Amino acid sequence: xxxxxxxxxxxxxxxxxxxxxxxxxxxxxxxxxxxxxxxxxxxxxxxxxxxxxxxxxxxxxxxxxxxxxxxxxxxxxxxxxxxxxxxxxxxxxxxxxxxxxxxxxxxxxxxxxxxxxxxxxxxxxxxxxxxxxxxxxxxxxxxxxxxxxxxxxxxxxxxxxxxxxxxxxxxxxxxxxxxxxxxxxxxxxxxxxxxxxxxxxxxxxxxxxxxxxxxxxxxxxxxxxxxxxxxxxxxxxxxxxxxxxxxxxxxxxxxxxxxxxxxxxxxxxxxxxxxxxxxxxxxxxxxxxxxxxxxxxxxxxxxxxxxxxxxxxxxxxxxxxxxxxxxxxxxxxx
Numbered sequence: 496x497x498x499x500x501x502x503x504x505x506x507x508x509x510x511x512x513x514x515x516x517x518x519x520x521x522x523x524x525x526x527x528x529x530x531x532x533x534x535x536x537x538x539x540x541x542x543x544x545x546x547x548x549x550x551x552x553x554x555x556x557x558x559x560x561x562x563x564x565x566x567x568x569x570x571x572x573x574x575x576x577x578x579x580x581x582x583x584x585x586x587x588x589x590x591x592x593x594x595x596x597x598x599x600x601x602x603x604x605x606x607x608x609x610x611x612x613x614x615x616x617x618x619x620x621x622x623x624x625x626x627x628x629x630x631x632x633x634x635x636x637x638x639x640x641x642x643x644x645x646x647x648x649x650x651x652x653x654x655x656x657x658x659x660x661x662x663x664x665x666x667x668x669x670x671x672x673x674x675x676x677x678x679x680x681x682x683x684x685x686x687x688x689x690x691x692x693x694x695x696x697x698x699x700x701x702x703x704x705x706x707x708x709x710x711x712x713x714x715x716x717x718x719x720x721x722x723x724x725x726x727x728x729x730x731x732x733x734x735x736x737x738x739x740x741x742x743x744x745x746x747x748x749x750x751x752x753x754x755x756x757x758x759x760x761x762x763x764x765x766x767x768x769x770x771x772x773x774x775x776x777x778x779x780x781x782x783x784x785x786x787x788x789x790x791x792x793x794x795x796x797x798x799x800x801x802x803x804x805x806x807x808x809x810x811x812x813x814x815x816x817x818x819x820x821x822x823x824x825x826x827x828x829x
Contacts, residue, residue, distance in 0.1 A: 517645050517669050518603040518637065520577075521589055522625065524650025524675075525613050525689065529606040531649055532817075533587025535580045540608050545569065546576050556580045558601050558636060572627035574635065577605050588647075591823040605632070611651060613687040618651065618696060622658035629667045643669040647826055649817060650675050650776070651689065654696060657711075657797075661704040670710040672826050675813045677776045678713070678783040678797050682790070691792065707798055712829050714803045714822070715781035716773030717754065718811030719766060725808075728762040734821055735804045741784050742796060749786040750778045754804065773813040778804070801829055 523531035530536040538546040547568040554562040557575040569576060579600035582590045589604070598604035607628060609621035625646075633640050646656040646668055653676025660668050677684075680691030688694050695701040724732045739745070739753070747753040754771045758764075770789055771778040779787040782804075783797030803825060805811045810819035 516598060516603050517643060518605065518632070519592065519598065519645045519647055520605045520607050520625070520629070522607045522646060522648040522652030522655050523611060524648070524652045525611050527611055527649070527652070528608050529579070530583055531587075531814075532589030532606055533582055533584035533591075534589050534606055535583055536608070537580055538576055538608060540571075540576075540610055542612050543610055546571060546608065552578075552580065571609055571621075571624035572631065574605075574628055574631050577607050577628060579604065579606060586818050588817040588823055588826065592827065595823060596827050602636070607652075607655075609655070613651070613684070613689055615687050615695060618654045618658050618688045619662075619701060621655045622663055625655060625659050626663050626667075633667065643667055645670050645672070647672045648674070648676060650677065650813065652676070653678070653713075654688070657703060657707065658696070660709055661707060662701075665708050668709055670712065671707075672712045672714070672829070673781075674714045674816055674822075675716055675773050675776050675781055676713065677780045679780045679785045679787070679792065679794065681775050681780065682770070682772075682777060683775045691790070697792075697794065705795060705797065710800045711783075711798065712801045712803070712825075713782050713797075713799045714805060714816060714825075715750070715776075715778045716805045716807075716811040716813060716816040717771050717778060718773060718808055718815070719768065721808040723766060723808070724806055726762070731758075731761050732807045734819065734825065735806065737802050737804070738800070739802075740796060741779075741782075742786055749788050749791075750782045750784050751788050754778060773811060773816065775813055 521532045528536035539549050540546040545568050548563040550565055552563040554560050557578045559575050592598045607625055648656040653673030656671045681689045684690045741747045741749050751771050755765050758766050782802050783799050785792045785794040805816050
């Protein structure tokens, strides 16, 4: 059972995957929670080694049927922490997958929440918890213990998903979709896991293996002004798809150069931006390239099967890309 607005909607106890869909786990980013995806956030988790209930959680709201009192503490490996209990924003990606694409909460779509405070080691720790959650879902919820899952990660959530597949266990994951993920850090991160200079994710013995064995789909956003994308040249707001790569041996040295040149092809001019970005994450990092012109470290790029570039004055932002009307379609179909 979960709540949508003032409605309480009953669903069958999650004992099997009835839809035939590959179950999806939504992984939020820095300082996020279940509300990132449009769902109720019922657990305190940012800054806490263990989550605890922010209010009473009833037995019919959880996956296992257990209830939790206010301030009751548990572990991130407990699948009840990741139960979907209600919708708070039906324009977000999570509810869209339920309403428009037939996913059923707590049967084939789940959230994963964790201590996303961005400090050193939080991605690695969360990936280990995510591994435990997937194993428990396979044992307790899915109709088959061999059922794989799809991971959809926003921002740092994409790094958690990648770390699981590359460094811990890939066997349980069918594919990964990342939305605005800083695959090579964020220019706005002065310390912690998202700092390209010092993070263990790209330096030292605990860094990414960068050997991705599963299909990986990446979304990057660009949200300049309306007049930059709509003018005498027409309306070039869109989601553009490409399978190209960039780097020293490629046609384009960086995704930043790629966007500049494609913009020129469409408008006859170059955009007045030093770094194409969605806000906190530049387009090279979001599309798995370490060849950002402003800070070129030059590590091997992340191999992706498909890349999507969202050019939109509203939906090209770091968080708003989740609400682009076509994002759920591409997340579901690719």
